[in-house]
Amino acid sequence: MANTSLQMMGLVLGIAGWGFGILVCAAPWWRVSAFVGDELVVSQVLSEGLWMTCLSERGRLQCKVYDSGLALTASVQMCRGLCVLSLFLCLLAVPLSVTGLKCTRCLGDAHETKARMAQVGAVLFLLAAFFYLVPVAWTVYVVIRDFYDPSVAAPLKRELGSALYLGWAVTALMLVGGAVLYLGSASPGAPAIPVFGRGGKANPPSTAESKPEKVFV
Template sequence: MASAAIEILGLSLSILGWVGVILACGLPMWQVSAFIENNIVVAQIIWEGLWMSCVVQSTGQMQCKVYDSILALSQELQAGRALTVMASIVGLIGLLVTIVGAKCTNCLQGNSAKGRVLLAGGVIYILCGILVLIPLCWIANIIITEFYDPRVPASQKREMGAALYVGWAATALLLLGGSLLCCSFAMKDGISDSVRLGLLQIMPT
């Protein structure tokens, strides 16, 4: 019963994290206008994402434009696109794998086989979290560096947008969910005591 509960919790957290990755990937609020110095009172707010930039007027009107050229994008945006799309695909693969290895399905027979598949699903979700964490930290580092760089004009300074925080939350869910799925493998019936002991020893306390 404990193994099944951990399995369900891990799968639920992983799915929520995967949905968060997709949401963060599509949101245009990776970078937002910084309200500093002469830029405190502005008639518009600028949002910049992986795929488009948006201008929000003080009247509430919003206009978004998809980036025209991929080659004209900065390295971090190109890498961010590639890694978040990869993370979304990897997360989908993780979902399919964990469904096959779940106790509530009959795709496989035997606890040992299901346990190995579930372990693979947990590792895939952890990989998904790492993939999306890289562009999040990369872009956040650039935003912070440019914000404190006196050579960058105030009008071009940006702050971290909501999409970054959504992505970090999704990463935490994926890492935690994937770890729980790996942990549930160690608790499944039919796994040898030596394997179970080894897995429990390497899991974080």
Template sequence: MGSVGVQIVCVALGVLGLIGAIVCCAVPRWKVSSFVGSNIVTAQSTQEGLWTSCAVQSTGQQQCKNFDSLLVLPSDLQAARALTIICCLLCCLSVLILFCGADFTTCIENEDAKPKISLVAGVGMLLAGLLLIIAVSWSAHNIVQDFNNPLIPPGQKKEIGACIFIGWGAGALLLLGGGLLCCFSRPGSGSSGGTAKYYGNNAGANKNYV
């Protein structure tokens, strides 16, 4: 069973990863305007996220608009929505499960079940981190591909926004926390059970001998 210190670190990593996933899901900074070629000085820049598209004026005024229809959105944006939401739910559930199975809590009295519960939480954090990394990496690949496409005018090109980098960082934290839990929360080898069995066999042998 992992030490209390490792479990506390994993809880902190899970909470930080959850915060990063929520930021990626809510903040419209997945795609930002690209200032290349003749498009260097402009009075307006655009920012796109999973749910809204915002126009930012040079004066600081910002106007946001929700995407009109889900069916007209590109496949990477639809997948990113689903994967990010599943990541947030799975990460939140994993952190709650870890609290229940941690050594520093008394939610569960059975000490033999705690390693298994912590292991389940670690697998959940690994899956959450993997889903988030897949979502942001898919979007980043499409952004780079469109940026290098010569058929797209320079004024319509987009660059990778801050949420992509936050998603990579949050996914890495979740993978690290889940990996630590899977390594340090393995069930015991059952040495006490083996000792009891050994004594029981000896007792039976002595009884037969008598």
């Protein structure tokens, strides 16, 4: 039978991952400027995200959306697409999971159908976690690779932004939420067990055993 507590816990974790995933996807702090070398300018900090770039100078923050999406690198475009796909899968998973909860009455007494819908929602959360993990991990790899690459000029080097660390947490929330929701919705089939007592009747004894044989003299 489905476990309502596990279902609710998994759904809450999945929704939390979805909400924080939207904020992380829109945040401009995926990559921040790294000042390595002779020139050190502390008053200016450049932050780059998937949708905009921000410049912080003397306490003032100025942000600007990218003028053209096609002018961006293939890496940024790939990260954009995967993040949007992940959030869209979460958007589909939430209504399916809510409908499939054992405590809801959306489908009446169709417990098996509700459990299957909740499991589909859980699988969508798991897929969303995977598609969100790829752009975060890829951005981390690119930032670290360029930072230690001597051929990259110092002004072009970047460091890991706070949004990337939050991206790992978002992935964990979606992954754990989907797994808990799936386990809470699992309903293994019960084996057929003979029932005795008031609800059932035992097999009657055979006639040969119940009645003694008559002996004629």
